[in-house]
Amino acid sequence: MSSSSTWPADPPQTRADWVDARLRMAILTGQLKAGTRLHAERLAAQWGVSATPLREAFQRLAGDGLVEIAPQRGARVAGLDREKAAEYYELRLLLEPRALESSLRQADAAFLDEVRRAITELEAVGTADSVETGFSAHRSFHQTLLSRCRNREMLRMCTLLQDQTQRFAANSIDVKHIGQHRALAEAVLEGDIGEAVRLITVHLHTTVDAAHSPTGALPAGET
Template identity: 35%
Template sequence: MPDPIPLRGASLHDGVASRLRTMIFEGQLAPGGWVDEKQLAATWQVSRTPLREALKVLASEGLVELVPHRGCRVVEISDADADDLFPVMALLEGRCALEAVRNADDTALARLRHLHGELERHAAAGDIEAYFRLNHEFHSLVQALADNRWLDRVTGDLRRFMRLMRGRQLQLPGRLQASINEHRVLMDAFEQRDAHRAERAMHDHLLAQLVAFKKLRQPARSRRAPSATPATSRG
């Protein structure tokens, strides 16, 4: 359910846009689903104007699609999108890791170590949702530690689309444990101050996610595939 607290202030549509992003990233507005403008406007006690302005902002970010005469729906990442997106993110996040290792001081390393410890805890508990949330925080910290505004700009932009998939690959049996193992390799590279090893580890971690994503969607494809009808002979 949307947050019932009314929105006020001069930058009203910015606040609305922020809440809509949160709802999308948290899965409250599902990929491919339509945005109920009337309900949201009533719940947040705003007119439709700031809501529509906010949706235009999200459309410019690629998170929603404005459909003439029908309304607005949340963008859904297709299989082809995932195939194209993961390798690009692997390159970008690998570079983030390399630069983060070079920049990280003892305090930053301690922050990463703490987050990794929490990831270990969630992985051990099998808590996929908590692991996904904290994993996003971990990757965002690595991105921030890279301290490269151009890298940050493009990585942050594409990370929004990664979040639309909400870590679905973690649903694959065994993937959660594989993911934390990959994080251990990455953390060891940070601990050893090995920037190039960290770059490879992060790159491989992202590509492993794509492999898991493909494996997860194979059964769904099989279910959708039409059954073959045997040919009949006519005499």
């Protein structure tokens, strides 16, 4: 599940996949704000594609909770609120340590190489880099850590929850926490499963605390 820090600049196999990834990126990084009306024709003109794959992407992202579709009102970027954010983080705290432990018990040389690449890409992100670059490196790091989880449904749910909380973070807090990520990567590379599980739990608590701090305000108009 690891992806490069250029995601989704490198088009996936199909145009529909590329549109899906591009729209997801725009929502998760806050380029398309919560509540924004989604016009398939307008986005199609901007991105040089037809409107059909965009309408299909609206439906798929609605299933992931990122888009809301209402009769007579069309599609909008799903709203954000603190109560939902707290629920997402609670679920991450329940599932992600278990998924990480499962993943690390399947670790092999190839997996450890992927972790090294992921932390190197994340640490290479600078202040001059785009939001998309930082987001992609952060997303890739967390997905790489869980990528060997044997419970694929748990892994799918972790990915959805990560996207939802990182969407909140994109509007309010620094998503990198480089020191915590480095310590977590080192525990993984040393094969210390207990320490890695402890550190991911600490990291998630730190992130949720920051999201609920006075500086972690929601965008204007959101509750």
